[in-house]
Amino acid sequence: MIVRKETRVLVQGITGKQGTFWTEKMIGCGTQVIGGVNPKHAGTEHVGVPVFASARAAMEAAPFDLALMFIPPAAAKDAALDAIEAGAKTLVVLTEHIPLQDVLTMHAAAKAHGARIVGPNTAGIVTPGEGFAGIMPGHNPNIFQPGRVGVISRSGSLGTLVCLNLTRAGLGQSAFIGIGGDPVIGTSTREALEALDLDAGTDAVVIVGEIGGTMEEEAAEYARGMKKPVVAFIAGRSAPSGRTMGHAGAIVTGHRGTYNSKRSALEAAGVAVTDLPRDIAEAVASRL
């Protein structure tokens, strides 16, 4: 889930407006884009790379590691299955509003083929100085700088702000992992934390979480045993509580999922939780 110089990227939906714009940015900052997919333009070139009919056809002609999806919600499941069956190791799914049942099918197929999904509804992943896959302004040196702090975020906009604040404080990033804002995502906070814990280029980790679900509580269990310092910010402290009709959701999560539950779980595990986003950089600096 950490993008490297060697990572070979296939862009599904490369010929669309966003696909075109962000593929150019990715190539511009050194990402190895081996090609794109659009069945209607197969055999042509777009932004300097070949366009294939499918991920499967791309894998035969130009092997890739990571499939990045600029695909509308209704077509997302088929595009994901194409990439998974082609043998992609990682899928970065940017698409928001993919029907839940399609997402569940995508996760099951990924599990069966040993592929990792990042997202859905993620802004992507960035390794400053190496490359990026997504719609993060990873090419913008004012926001991202190479360094040794790993950042995990459910939100693209807030994650961008946190990286900007780190950069302004002189703290570069070893990796940004946008895990996505959907309720059922392929890479959890805990898994991203573990990857950054094992990453030799990372000295500290920032978790940018938000209310809902139990991912921050599960990440806290892992953080407890970590030697690297972990700092967190949780969004949604003042959000009005939503209405839930059925009881089933409450059964699975119990009282977990609230701001207080996340904050106390993280603090009990030795994670510094800040009140404001601007305090994150100082909290990291003081623990390095």
Add this chain to the structure above:
Amino acid sequence: MNLLEHAAKHLVLRNGGIAIPQGIVCHTPDEAREAFEVLRRPCVAKAQVPAGKRGKSGGIVVVTNAHEAHDAARSLLGTCIAGHRVSAVLLEEKANIAKEYYAAVLPDAAGRAPMVLFSEEGGMDIEELAEANPAAIRRATVDVLKGFSEEEAAALVEGAPHDAVLAPVLVKLYDAFRAHDAALLEINPLAVLDDGRAVALDCKFTLDPAAASRQPELAKASVPEPLTDLERLAAEAGLKYIELSGNVALLANGAGLTMTTMDTVSRLGGTPANFQEIGGEAYTKAEAALKIVLAHQGVKSLVVNFCGAFARTDVMAEGVVAAWEALKPDIPVFFSIHGTGEDEAVALVRERLGIEPFDFMEDAVKAAVEAAR
């Protein structure tokens, strides 16, 4: 997107082959009287509201004749239960219950798969049961590529007094969850009757909003969210706006950054007037969004907080400036702008509004909170 009990039973359960009691939906006391004449047996009159614990709130009344059916409907219709106005009553044959069970299917984020829940202790207090005795709720994670088999269902209900009749119902419930694009499908109670049949006495169904366009019938039957006038206006414009009671208005992009802006307003001693995010494809709608934000009564200051990745801050700033120049509101506005398109956006705000954005969002929020005092 929640369905009322009667709609969930007819459009989801019956469609999925799960037995439901005979019932008729009534909108007036006279309709309830006529419905009883059709059913002609002891019935329950059930207020149709998208909320749990109706029984405890007096929303379920047993009736034994047409006169009682009429009176029960008259007493229920127009009342408010758990914040919802009752506009329909379901008159349903009264079941002769041997035992009540609980069954549900929902997505499990940790397992990234659907989870089937089953308990022998069905009835009203499933939440309390989960708290007091979590072991009483059995769980099975399903591989959607294979489906939920009779064998897996049998293993889940094994040892329950009516296991043979329950297992097929759970398979159908899972299939209905998948086929109807459910975010949640729950039967509580799932009753086994004196004659041995398994019947769904209640049903909760939540439609996945992302699948609404491919489930038009279910989307049409779902209960509209109770919205304020401004919230309705925003929804019609395709915007996520939540009206709050404070006086510091805010506009930001992305749910995470918008929540953080709200949190920061309250952390710094202010009260947010709204939640309004224009992230994703909505970043081009800043002008419409700001007009709704400013229409909120009692707004005393505004903070605009952009940190753009996909959302271009120059495009959003253009919308903000256009709305500001059109409305000329008599309140101060404070900006923080970073990310994609930042230089153009900052230049635009500086030139057209004569305002210098803050470097840190916290400083913009602090100024807005102080101005609202």
